[in-house]
Amino acid sequence: MKIVVLLKPVPDTYGQRVLDLETGLADRAASETVIDEIGERALEAALQHAEQAGDAEVVVLSMAPAESQSALRKGLAMGAASAVHVADERLAGADYVRTAEVLAAALRKTGFDLVITGDASTDGTGGVMAAMLAEMLDAPGITRLESLEITADAVRGTRATDGGTMVVQAALPAVVSVTEALPDPRFPALRGIMNAKKKPVEQLTLDDLPLDEVGAALDETAAPRSIMTSVAERPPRSAGTIITDEGDAGERIAAFLAERRLA
Amino acid sequence: MNPILVLLPAAPAGGLIAGAAEAIGAAASIGTPIAVVTGPADALPGLAEQAASFGAARVHTAVVEGAELGAPAADAFEAAARLVQPELVLVPATVEGREAAGRLAARLRAPIAADIVGVARDEQGVVVRHSVYGGAYDVESAATYGPLIATMRLGSIDDRAEAAAPDVQPLEVTASGWRAATIESFEPIAQVSTRPDLRTAKRIVSGGRGLGSKEQFALIEQLADTLGAAVGASRAAVDAGYVEPSAQVGQTGTSVSPDLYLAVGISGAIQHRAGMQTAKTIVAIDRDASAPIFEIADLGVVGDLFTIVPQLTAALEARKG
Numbered sequence A: 001m002k003i004v005v006l007l008k009p010v011p012d013t014y015g016q017r018v019l020d021l022e023t024g025l026a027d028r029a030a031s032e033t034v035i036d037e038i039g040e041r042a043l044e045a046a047l048q049h050a051e052q053a054g055d056a057e058v059v060v061l062s063m064a065p066a067e068s069q070s071a072l073r074k075g076l077a078m079g080a081a082s083a084v085h086v087a088d089e090r091l092a093g094a095d096y097v098r099t100a101e102v103l104a105a106a107l108r109k110t111g112f113d114l115v116i117t118g119d120a121s122t123d124g125t126g127g128v129m130a131a132m133l134a135e136m137l138d139a140p141g142i143t144r145l146e147s148l149e150i151t152a153d154a155v156r157g158t159r160a161t162d163g164g165t166m167v168v169q170a171a172l173p174a175v176v177s178v179t180e181a182l183p184d185p186r187f188p189a190l191r192g193i194m195n196a197k198k199k200p201v202e203q204l205t206l207d208d209l210p211l212d213e214v215g216a217a218l219d220e221t222a223a224p225r226s227i228m229t230s231v232a233e234r235p236p237r238s239a240g241t242i243i244t245d246e247g248d249a250g251e252r253i254a255a256f257l258a259e260r261r262l263a
Numbered sequence B: 001m002n003p004i005l006v007l008l009p010a011a012p013a014g015g016l017i018a019g020a021a022e023a024i025g026a027a028a029s030i031g032t033p034i035a036v037v038t039g040p041a042d043a044l045p046g047l048a049e050q051a052a053s054f055g056a057a058r059v060h061t062a063v064v065e066g067a068e069l070g071a072p073a074a075d076a077f078e079a080a081a082r083l084v085q086p087e088l089v090l091v092p093a094t095v096e097g098r099e100a101a102g103r104l105a106a107r108l109r110a111p112i113a114a115d116i117v118g119v120a121r122d123e124q125g126v127v128v129r130h131s132v133y134g135g136a137y138d139v140e141s142a143a144t145y146g147p148l149i150a151t152m153r154l155g156s157i158d159d160r161a162e163a164a165a166p167d168v169q170p171l172e173v174t175a176s177g178w179r180a181a182t183i184e185s186f187e188p189i190a191q192v193s194t195r196p197d198l199r200t201a202k203r204i205v206s207g208g209r210g211l212g213s214k215e216q217f218a219l220i221e222q223l224a225d226t227l228g229a230a231v232g233a234s235r236a237a238v239d240a241g242y243v244e245p246s247a248q249v250g251q252t253g254t255s256v257s258p259d260l261y262l263a264v265g266i267s268g269a270i271q272h273r274a275g276m277q278t279a280k281t282i283v284a285i286d287r288d289a290s291a292p293i294f295e296i297a298d299l300g301v302v303g304d305l306f307t308i309v310p311q312l313t314a315a316l317e318a319r320k321g
């Protein structure tokens, strides 16, 4: 069985994330690039299954600028067998549809029984990619799994949805996304980091992808479907009054709230 | 007449998905709201009527029995989009709403604007507003070719439309027969019905790791109920099992902008602040004077939450009389 995990390099949420005020795109130089944590959780789930089942191969896939490759290496250090990296200058500023087309075409090329992604990235926060990929690949899709169980021909789990949870199952090949309720990802061990250097990373450009198989055209890259029309930075918030409790802090907060008509 | 299509899948627990009134209200502010509602046959007339009562000028309906995930509802949304030819498709950014938006965008190969917080119209057409990187940036975007499919952050839009006379039109849908996942069962979360929804609440009381246990987290619930507030939490509180995951505020939880955000025993990690720093008034209680939450609090109180919170709850009760 081949499990492909999608990893997205994103600006580290622990740092100051900066938007370029001219282009509206992430200023990648301003902050460190890391694999989005939710992707690491997806990978952890895949690796745990592979360790138990024995017959599963785990591949990590990213569409990201060439310089993001070190982030992909972390996936290999955690235990993935190989990586596929789609990097192409024509993809700078790619929108959701373009990104989904490229990932879907790369998945067609790589082949898969199961695709696991995070439910939403910390930079885009869209939460739509798994559903788009399911459509483009004509595969059953399950978003927001809080637990997952993989068998030889199916995937099953609990899905966190609006107002409750549902138990859902799909025949493979399938596309699923996972939430933060899944276990924390492992830290790569030193041996894993050393081994990662020897593992294969397949480099692909748009020209290598069977875009026609997912209904996409190659020459379309020139025309973005949507554009930023303005970008403005908000002034940072400043601190107000800080008091230390002298036995009456509860009363003082109540008075503050009453004064502002918040209670 | 600038048709704006609003996608409203039925919520798994019944009723329309949350945010329906808001999405129709936003649509009405820039065009004519036309809703497409999917759900089980027996519930559909009620759902359609509800959409009309929120101001949808026309409601298209399609039966989706709900044993299969995603694709059958997407067949209906695609049929509606092809029929209505909207300039903009608006979808409340709930779980089922995002699913619908993603699937429709893939079918139409149309642009997505995710998690928008506002809509407007200028000479060239529809413009949508986003709040990026936890409210650090305000960004506007527009489609170069449409329709633009926008998921709308709940609680971000105050516009509401006037109720319309129901004009309900069943859709003709050709089933794509695409492979779909099967739903085996659904378990609703037990909700305290009198408590407001975190995503749209005007007041929120949030608790963090400082609460120490699920039992002690009840202090947050009592204070919230006294204030008529929703209950929120940090990720550490969710991870520790004090409260359900849907209460998480922050980068990977819900983004909120209430009138009042009261943070208790929450240090204010950057990922937590990303989801609440646009609140109008922030009050924080933490025993560590160097906790970063104090950098953004309008009123910060350094002290022990276990003495301050009960006193605050009692004082608020006393003021209510």
Ligand SMILES: Cc1cc2nc3c(=O)[nH]c(=O)nc-3n(C[C@H](O)[C@H](O)[C@H](O)COP(=O)(O)OP(=O)(O)OC[C@H]3O[C@@H](n4cnc5c(N)ncnc54)[C@H](O)[C@@H]3O)c2cc1C
Residues within 6 Å of the ligand: A013, A037, A038, A122, B207, B208, B209, B210, B211, B233, B234, B235, B236, B237, B248, B249, B250, B251, B252, B253, B254, B264, B265, B266, B267, B268, B269, B270, B271, B272, B275, B285, B286, B287, B288, B291, B303, B304, B305, B306
């Ligand atoms: C990719 C990513 C996404 C994340 N997303 C989120 C998110 O969406 N939301 C989120 O909240 N976090 C998120 N985090 C986690 C975040 O980094 C912090 O770990 C988390 O917010 C900490 O929660 P906390 O403030 O409750 O815990 P802590 O940081 O441990 O703070 C607890 C506070 O309680 C105080 N305290 C303890 N006892 C008392 C007492 N008796 N009286 C008063 N004060 C007391 C302490 O002084 C301390 O300041 C994310 C992290 C990553 C990497």
